[in-house]
Amino acid sequence: MWAANGDKLLSASKESACGSIAEWNKQMLSRQFPYVTFILCISTFIVSLAVNDTISGTLAGQIKVPELEPYGGYTLEHLLNFELWRLLVSQFIHVKQFHMFYNVLSLFVLGCLLETRMSRFVFVSIWFLAGSAGTFVSTFTVPAPWNLGTGGSQGILALAAAGVVLYASGQLRTKITAFVLGWVIFPAFVLDIIYAENHLPKPGHIVSFALGLLIALFYVRKSVTR
Numbered sequence: 001m002w003a004a005n006g007d008k009l010l011s012a013s014k015e016s017a018c019g020s021i022a023e024w025n026k027q028m029l030s031r032q033f034p035y036v037t038f039i040l041c042i043s044t045f046i047v048s049l050a051v052n053d054t055i056s057g058t059l060a061g062q063i064k065v066p067e068l069e070p071y072g073g074y075t076l077e078h079l080l081n082f083e084l085w086r087l088l089v090s091q092f093i094h095v096k097q098f099h100m101f102y103n104v105l106s107l108f109v110l111g112c113l114l115e116t117r118m119s120r121f122v123f124v125s126i127w128f129l130a131g132s133a134g135t136f137v138s139t140f141t142v143p144a145p146w147n148l149g150t151g152g153s154q155g156i157l158a159l160a161a162a163g164v165v166l167y168a169s170g171q172l173r174t175k176i177t178a179f180v181l182g183w184v185i186f187p188a189f190v191l192d193i194i195y196a197e198n199h200l201p202k203p204g205h206i207v208s209f210a211l212g213l214l215i216a217l218f219y220v221r222k223s224v225t226r
Helices: 002-032 035-056 065-071 076-080 085-089 097-117 120-138 153-168 175-195 203-225
Strands: none
Touching (some): 035 065, 035 120, 076 085, 097 153, 097 175, 120 153, 153 175
């Protein structure tokens, strides 16, 4: 009788322990997998290619900036008409799909580094808020009808700026982090300087990068004071 009861208790303890380990593993996987990054990358890839195919008839056919207006490209006038959905969708669509592929890859590697190191809410807030701000500013720097706000570069540079803050604060100071940040930031600003008429970084890129720095600095400071 005592042996039977002991076996039952031991079996129950094992089941409880296995259940606890399984639940812990599930929680750790949930924390470590960059779900938001995955969703943003897939959304950018699908939406940008679908729009390009709709306009040109092929996934990588040549299109022009004004042609993106019905699909999410925007100016101040669109926002004044409360077409706020464009703030999100505009960051998925691209004029050049090669640029889109580079942006998706940049977003993926940045997200794998940053998303699980900070609150997912902070991560997506930096991408959306700072990215939208930079895209909005860019609409004032180009003459119509080429002044539609589109592309994911602004949000990606904002996240890269957040990575700089985490690297400088010691929260993410690794060689791979330094490499990824350099790989994302350096080409963006160098290409701006080479191809811009005034040979200066694009204002939209500067605004997004600066806002990414500010939001990340606030997050790091708040997390340290807890």
